[in-house]
Amino acid sequence: MGRWEPDARDRLVRAALDLFDEQGYENTAVAQIAERAGLTKSTYFRHFRDKREVLFGGQDELVELLVAGIAGTPESAGPLAAVEGALVAIAVTFTEERRANGPRRLAVIAANDELRERDAMKMAGFSSVMQEALRRRGVPELDAAVAVELGVVALRVAYGRWLEAGGDFAEVARRALDEVRIVAAALEGAE
Amino acid sequence: MGRWEPDARDRLVRAALDLFDEQGYENTAVAQIAERAGLTKSTYFRHFRDKREVLFGGQDELVELLVAGIAGTPESAGPLAAVEGALVAIAVTFTEERRANGPRRLAVIAANDELRERDAMKMAGFSSVMQEALRRRGVPELDAAVAVELGVVALRVAYGRWLEAGGDFAEVARRALDEVRIVAAALEGAE
Missing domain, CATH: 1.10.10.60 (Homeodomain-like)
Known part of the structure; x- marks a missing residue:
């Protein structure tokens, strides 16, 4: 052994x-x-x-990839393009093995309060790491927060679609983020 | 006693x-x-x-107010206006007592992993409750997710400003959501 x-x-x-x-x-x-x-x-x-x-492992690797994905986006690109770079960078971790285990993993987490809290914290951690990476590029705080939270919505949508239908995660994530951006741009405020 | x-x-x-x-x-x-x-x-x-x-109490009341705030917004209003209704509805809970305790409360939570996880879960819970309330009004899933996450960004910004400077929380939240909406509308996607 x-x-x-x-x-x-x-x-x-x-x-x-x-x-x-x-x-x-x-x-x-x-x-x-x-x-x-x-x-x-x-x-x-x-x-x-x-x-x-064992249900949340690989988080450090994901954080590194998210940050590298943002850092690797040209400086001239806006915050949402940098977030797209982050989502594309983590695609390497979305393997067939992970997809096969996905539904059972989600079911275990959903059934246990402590695990659901851990999961919420994990997402909050990704979010704060990406916001810091954007701030280091000079993106104003509010812009960074908005771009990252839209990215997290896209990540959740993409993850669900990928679990269901498979495919190249980078492509699924790009499409989801594009849909999210269109929805966000069309939202009307109150009168 | x-x-x-x-x-x-x-x-x-x-x-x-x-x-x-x-x-x-x-x-x-x-x-x-x-x-x-x-x-x-x-x-x-x-x-x-x-x-x-004792650090997270009043969550059920907040959930009720958020849902009532969305339900109380005219059916003709868009999802972001309904989210604004939710943020305005919880303003009654932002008392001077709560403001006085706020910084110490945040410091205790920040120093403890279990409490930070609980806090992340609380926010995720608010988010999912608001999304369900929007879905019941016929808002498409992606639109609901985007509107609510933008609302959560505004809520965090508003809470920070209110802790610092006080004032009418409803007004602070309205302004924050308006800024968030403007930032979201201006975000550019990748080429």
Whole structure:
């Protein structure tokens, strides 16, 4: 078990989702997840900080990609184009494996208050990281907040469509953000 | 203590914030909060479900007001005008007492992961309740999501300004939403 396990992470996620299905999230211990995956508990903790992280892992990588996507957009581009760069940058993480696990993962989270809070916090974290990246490009605070929250709406829409129909996530995200932008531009205020 | 305590809720919030300041959120028990407020533990639990709710209480009332604010906007009004109705409807809860406690409350939440997750979840809950209320008026899903998230940006901006400078929250919120709408309308997409 001490040897390198190239697909340890995926195996742990699959084992965890199987066990959460069979006996519930609350009734499953990290040791059981590791055992089901044919790995040790210490391998588990090399990949995930605690039990719930098996559902939220890869967050640091996503944050890095979002920030790099914004930084990689030409300085002349507006904040929404930079947000599009961020969404396109994370497309590499939207693998078939992730898509296959998606619906079960969402079902486990939806059924547990603590996990739903963790999920809300994760999205809030992405949002604040992207806003900071835009502020560093000189985008005014309110513009950054608006562009990022529209990006988050597009991300949610794109994720749902991609889970359902698959395809290239970058393309799905681009289309969703474009629809969001058109809707936002057409909104009327009160008289 | 069995008698009616007209300001029990405010006293409990103030006592809790004092104790969280003095000894930290983690080191404070509900019994201590009640004692400091000169009330019983059972009075505490009539007002708040658990320790952290003393920081998030009044959420049900806010949800009712947000929904009523949307329902009370003329059917002919667009989704953003309905969201404005929601923000104006919650203005009654933005009292001087709440403003005085605001900065300490935010500091306690910011210092604790569990509380930050709870806070993110609370905002996500407001967002989903408003989106449902718009959907019931026949607003398409994407339009509802965009209008509500812009409303949430405006709510955050308005809350910060109101904590700093006071004033009529309804007016502060209206102005913030108007600025958000103008920024959103001006955002350019990628080429």
